[in-house]
Amino acid sequence: MDNSAAIATDRLLRGDCIAEMAKLPDACVDMIFADPPYNLQLGGDLFRPEGSRVDAVDNDWDKFDTLGSYDRFTKAWLREARRILKPNGTIWVIGSYHNIFRVGTALQDEGFWILNDIIWRKSNPMPNFKGTRFTNAHETLIWASQGEDARYTFNYKAMKTLNDELQMRSDWVLPICAGPERLKRNGTKAHPTQKPEALLYRVLLACTKPGDVVLDPFFGTGTTGAVAKRLGRRWIGIEREEDYIEVALERIEAALPLDESALTIMQTARQQPKVAFGTLVETGYLDPGTVLTDTKRRWQAVVRADGSLSVGTDTGSIHKLGATLQGAPSCNGWTFWHHEAGGKLQPIDTLRQTYLLANEP
Amino acid sequence: MDNSAAIATDRLLRGDCIAEMAKLPDACVDMIFADPPYNLQLGGDLFRPEGSRVDAVDNDWDKFDTLGSYDRFTKAWLREARRILKPNGTIWVIGSYHNIFRVGTALQDEGFWILNDIIWRKSNPMPNFKGTRFTNAHETLIWASQGEDARYTFNYKAMKTLNDELQMRSDWVLPICAGPERLKRNGTKAHPTQKPEALLYRVLLACTKPGDVVLDPFFGTGTTGAVAKRLGRRWIGIEREEDYIEVALERIEAALPLDESALTIMQTARQQPKVAFGTLVETGYLDPGTVLTDTKRRWQAVVRADGSLSVGTDTGSIHKLGATLQGAPSCNGWTFWHHEAGGKLQPIDTLRQTYLLANEP
DNA sequence: TGAGCACGTGAATCCCTCC
DNA sequence: CGGAGGGATTCACGTGCTC
Numbered sequence: 001m002d003n004s005a006a007i008a009t010d011r012l013l014r015g016d017c018i019a020e021m022a023k024l025p026d027a028c029v030d031m032i033f034a035d036p037p038y039n040l041q042l043g044g045d046l047f048r049p050e051g052s053r054v055d056a057v058d059n060d061w062d063k064f065d066t067l068g069s070y071d072r073f074t075k076a077w078l079r080e081a082r083r084i085l086k087p088n089g090t091i092w093v094i095g096s097y098h099n100i101f102r103v104g105t106a107l108q109d110e111g112f113w114i115l116n117d118i119i120w121r122k123s124n125p126m127p128n129f130k131g132t133r134f135t136n137a138h139e140t141l142i143w144a145s146q147g148e149d150a151r152y153t154f155n156y157k158a159m160k161t162l163n164d165e166l167q168m169r170s171d172w173v174l175p176i177c178a179g180p181e182r183l184k185r186n187g188t189k190a191h192p193t194q195k196p197e198a199l200l201y202r203v204l205l206a207c208t209k210p211g212d213v214v215l216d217p218f219f220g221t222g223t224t225g226a227v228a229k230r231l232g233r234r235w236i237g238i239e240r241e242e243d244y245i246e247v248a249l250e251r252i253e254a255a256l257p258l259d260e261s262a263l264t265i266m267q268t269a270r271q272q273p274k275v276a277f278g279t280l281v282e283t284g285y286l287d288p289g290t291v292l293t294d295t296k297r298r299w300q301a302v303v304r305a306d307g308s309l310s311v312g313t314d315t316g317s318i319h320k321l322g323a324t325l326q327g328a329p330s331c332n333g334w335t336f337w338h339h340e341a342g343g344k345l346q347p348i349d350t351l352r353q354t355y356l357l358a359n360e361p
Numbered sequence: 362m363d364n365s366a367a368i369a370t371d372r373l374l375r376g377d378c379i380a381e382m383a384k385l386p387d388a389c390v391d392m393i394f395a396d397p398p399y400n401l402q403l404g405g406d407l408f409r410p411e412g413s414r415v416d417a418v419d420n421d422w423d424k425f426d427t428l429g430s431y432d433r434f435t436k437a438w439l440r441e442a443r444r445i446l447k448p449n450g451t452i453w454v455i456g457s458y459h460n461i462f463r464v465g466t467a468l469q470d471e472g473f474w475i476l477n478d479i480i481w482r483k484s485n486p487m488p489n490f491k492g493t494r495f496t497n498a499h500e501t502l503i504w505a506s507q508g509e510d511a512r513y514t515f516n517y518k519a520m521k522t523l524n525d526e527l528q529m530r531s532d533w534v535l536p537i538c539a540g541p542e543r544l545k546r547n548g549t550k551a552h553p554t555q556k557p558e559a560l561l562y563r564v565l566l567a568c569t570k571p572g573d574v575v576l577d578p579f580f581g582t583g584t585t586g587a588v589a590k591r592l593g594r595r596w597i598g599i600e601r602e603e604d605y606i607e608v609a610l611e612r613i614e615a616a617l618p619l620d621e622s623a624l625t626i627m628q629t630a631r632q633q634p635k636v637a638f639g640t641l642v643e644t645g646y647l648d649p650g651t652v653l654t655d656t657k658r659r660w661q662a663v664v665r666a667d668g669s670l671s672v673g674t675d676t677g678s679i680h681k682l683g684a685t686l687q688g689a690p691s692c693n694g695w696t697f698w699h700h701e702a703g704g705k706l707q708p709i710d711t712l713r714q715t716y717l718l719a720n721e722p
Numbered sequence: 723t724g725a726g727c728a729c730g731t732g733a734a735t736c737c738c739t740c741c
Numbered sequence: 742c743g744g745a746g747g748g749a750t751t752c753a754c755g756t757g758c759t760c
Contacts, residue, residue, distance in 0.1 A: 040735060043734090043735065043736085049749080049751055052731080054731085056733080096734095101466045102465075103462075104463075104465070105466040116494050116495045117458040117461075119480050119482070124732080125753085126752080127751040127753090129750055131517040132736045133736070134504075134520070134567075136477065136734065138480055140501075159495070169496045170496060170497050176753095179756090278523030278525070279523075288620075305566055310625070317522055320526070359484045509735080630749060630750090631748090635747085637747090678747075691746095693747090695749095
């Protein structure tokens with residue numbers, strides 16, 4: 001079953017995504033990428049430590065009365081999505097902990113078969129300003145087929161090449177959308193939640209073929225359309241906010257097919273493996289209670305459970321405490337502190353090397 | 362409400378977790394860590410390319426007929442968990458894409474308030490042997506409180522220290538459980554999904570205090586108990602498989618508790634004794650009439666006898682006045698205001714530190 | 723011209739005690 | 742329980758200006 005010849009592509013449909021999808025024939029698109037409202041349920045204003053106000057998502061389109069009404073909305077658009085998706089097509093949905101569990105459950109309930117959950121690890125997330133939780137540094141994408149036996153597209157080799165000849169993993173490190181890529185209108189961001197093109201690039205490259213039809217029911221400023229055009233895929237966007245539509249059409253008009261040099265920019269920056277001192281404590285390379293000392297054995301510091309050191313009443317990280325004790329502005333704790341090993345003093349940096357050897361590919 | 366004194370801890374309850382939890386009083390544990398069955402839906406055996414069989418999860422306890430029965434099971438144990446958890450306690454649940462969306466939805470439906478979803482990024486995952494999907498290189502944990510207004514424990518400063526002075530993020534890079542840590546019975550793995558101690562270490566260090574009671578309803582080989590014992594937390598495990606119980610008890614018996622000195626962790630400023638600015642004036646650390654200024658010397662404020670400041674006709678506390686002058690919603694006067702000392706500007710916070718050193722036990 | 727610093731900002735469920 | 746008030750709290754980048 002393939003009705004993609006029956007529909008017009010590379011165009012934007014104005015209106016509500018459920019109503020617009022309802023007008024399309026069964027089994028007419030190869031992939032659906034959806035970035036639905038997250039239903040963030042934010043409270044009052046939030047201020048950064050220096051006093052500025054965080055420009056939060058407070059749009060009406062993100063507001064739902066109850067979890068139940070969000071679920072009904074999710075089921076309704078997923079049902080239409082499932083109908084217009086070809087039997088061997090796949091769907092991608094992105095979300096955060098606010099909504100992704102509802103979405104994943106609805107996907108399974110509607111009969112989709114989850115192939116992977118993918119973690120977009122943000123290299124530059126917004127911090128947690130009040131120190132109340134872990135920094136929310138990722139978003140989750142779900143990739144699903146129509147059913148267990150569907151023969152979906154997965155360009156395994158392309159992904160492996162993109163990842164320096166290692167299998168592409170389920171966690172992707174990518175920066176958030178900022179700088180020149182971030183679309184503006186009258187000097188302010190055109191859309192509060194614009195996704196980076198690199199994210200769509202990887203999704204489309206992995207799971208579609210050239211000429212495939214990609215539909216995005218929550219088109220926004222058209223990242224999906226722009227990347228589809230650049231990768232030689234056909235696209236259909238659905239959006240109801242006129243402000244976003246204008247920006248999206250202009251953007252896609254200007255998008256150029258990718259050449260080789262542009263492709264390399266999209267590739268993974270292979271980041272330096274960083275190891276925190278605390279990781280050595282957590283993983284048992286160094287036990288809490290161990291005594292560290294400097295080469296001249298002037299100070300004896302006890303390693304504590306959280307990776308801090310204590311010498312008498314002075315406490316701090318390996319770097320801070322080293323600096324404090326020496327009266328220096330800074331100190332490299334990795335080379336300053338030593339532990340007894342094999343009858344002699346060894347810098348703790350050697351433990352870090354050991355850890356890296358054992359745990360990095 | 363706190364019934365933790367009414368229960369015996371550091372022990373294993375043999376039996377079904379729902380039945381065993383039902384025997385415990387309301388509000389008696391500070392944290393619940395749960396690693397429920399994953400409902401893996403594996404279609405037959407999985408073989409490596411060279412023909413050897415992958416030892417996947419295929420035990421009886423991991424079979425659920427339908428998503429519906431899994432949901433009923435999840436709701437049933439979550440409901441008991443919620444009842445025995447103290448109002449300010451938190452729950453952690455770990456899972457993969459097979460079950461975590463059901464769990465997250467059930468948590469929200471039962472009234473839990475999600476605080477973070479955490480990604481355990483495996484530094485050495487099992488590759489995808491068939492090359493049909495992305496390498497499944499992570500698992501997801503959900504951290505939730507009893508409700509939106511609960512005052513849960515989060516050792517922010519300890520986590521920041523553990524992560525080399527940067528906020529701990531929602532993505533945790535930790536190796537899988539292997540090597541000597543992986544428990545064996547008759548030469549094969551004692552449990553198919555044994556979690557690494559480092560994972561539990563971070564969870565317990567972040568969200569409990571020494572002496573807190575941690576309950577694990579799917580105890581398995583007792584990773585939660587072993588780490589709780591090491592970190593000076595009390596524990597309760599529930600497990601029905603005699604094979605696992607034997608291994609778990611032996612393992613926890615061998616685990617060594619850390620010294621109290623090693624258990625001490627970095628405290629946030631909020632947890633430290635408070636000093637009123639007026640006290641510094643009363644005790645002569647700062648004389649009335651002293652002129653304070655901000656770093657850019659935009660404002661000159663005079664210290665008054667009652668510990669308030671005045672700039673022209675504006676008066677108020679060090680915090681209020683700083684906020685008023687900057688037009689900011691709030692201001693930390695301790696770091697905003699400076700006084701001349703030794704020829705240069707010093708924040709009045711240093712005076713507070715001096716006072717604390719001289720006057721605290 | 724280049725280095726360096728100040729400043730702005732991003733899908734955020736973001737304080738706690740006392741009266 | 743609501744309001745008031747003390748005072749704790751941020752990381753990675755891009756841009757644009759200064760020296």
